[in-house]
């Protein structure tokens with residue numbers, strides 16, 4: 001397929017639009033805006049940080065059976081109430097996240113029970129917010145230790161995730177200690193991060209594999225305090241021969257930690273049954289790991305025109321520029337990725 005212009009969904013560049021631009025929401029899932037809000041809320045107290053697994057399971061099965069006859073849908077607040085701190089819930093509502101996406105609705109109740117999870121849903125389906133909300137349900141900002149680690153394959157994705165995490169954790173009117181988010185990404189100067197990690201560990205660490213492994217090898221920080229490890233774009237992490245060895249080592253080290261939870265997120269997991277089996281065999285996840293697979297059921301919107309452009313492999317960049325110039329879109333999302341690790 002050397003002559004095809006190939007856009008690979010590893011890195012989304014979104015010029016002229018913030019990640020929360022309403023026009024993006026409407027292209028992602030217009031049904032969010034047409035559902036009615038739910039009538040029932042969870043009864044758990046909003047500041048309770050202690051999770052009683054049985055209570056969680058009972059609450060959700062009760063809600064499920066009650067809502068079976070209702071046409072209403074639970075809001076994000078109702079799903080997260082009692083797990084995610086109030087100031088974060090307030091924040092997501094301020095941003096405009098009221099109704100959950102399919103993956104949020106399916107995965108959050110499972111994540112709150114503490115089970116390992118594989119979040120498998122298309123790009124733009126809301127996986128990032130899913131695992132971030134769960135992270136906020138677990139961390140204690142009073143504790144001075146790294147409690148959540150999010151591993152990303154690229155610096156760009158790391159910057160996007162950090163931005164969303166910081167936006168959620170931003171200082172609020174609520175009288176609560178904010179939680180810190182550190183981006184430990186390839187290409188940055190690690191010296192400052194080393195002292196920061198030692199002196200004042202952030203609650204959430206967003207890291208690329210190489211930088212994270214460097215810090216672990218130098219004993220700058222340890223995985224012991226980490227409650228949840230998220231591997232985002234896990235297909236890419238495993239696909240990259242540069243990263244896969246370190247990723248496997250990281251997962252194996254984490255598997256020996258107490259009270260750990262491992263979450264994988266990806267738009268595509270080739271041979272997912274095999275992947276789940278492997279995770280259990282290697283003890284990267286517990287045996288009851290849940291594969292939450294949300295497949296796209298919406299047909300492609302009629303307003304979208306799908307075009308393929310054939311070109312020489314060496315001509316891809318010029319072709320892309322020419323297309324951008326001729327179409328002159330007001331905003332665009334360009335998916336790019338290295339086809340081979342020798343190609344730059």
Ligand SMILES: Nc1ncnc2c1ncn2[C@@H]1O[C@H](COP(=O)(O)OP(=O)(O)OP(=O)(O)O)[C@@H](O)[C@H]1O
Nearest residue numbers: 019020097099100101123124125126127128129267
């Ligand atoms: N509940 C929600 N309501 C409205 N918009 C949402 C909701 N959850 C996420 N979004 C928005 O949808 C967009 C895509 O979300 P997100 O980046 O979390 O998707 P993703 O599945 O992680 O994508 P990728 O596979 O590219 O990492 C973002 O702009 C985000 O702000």
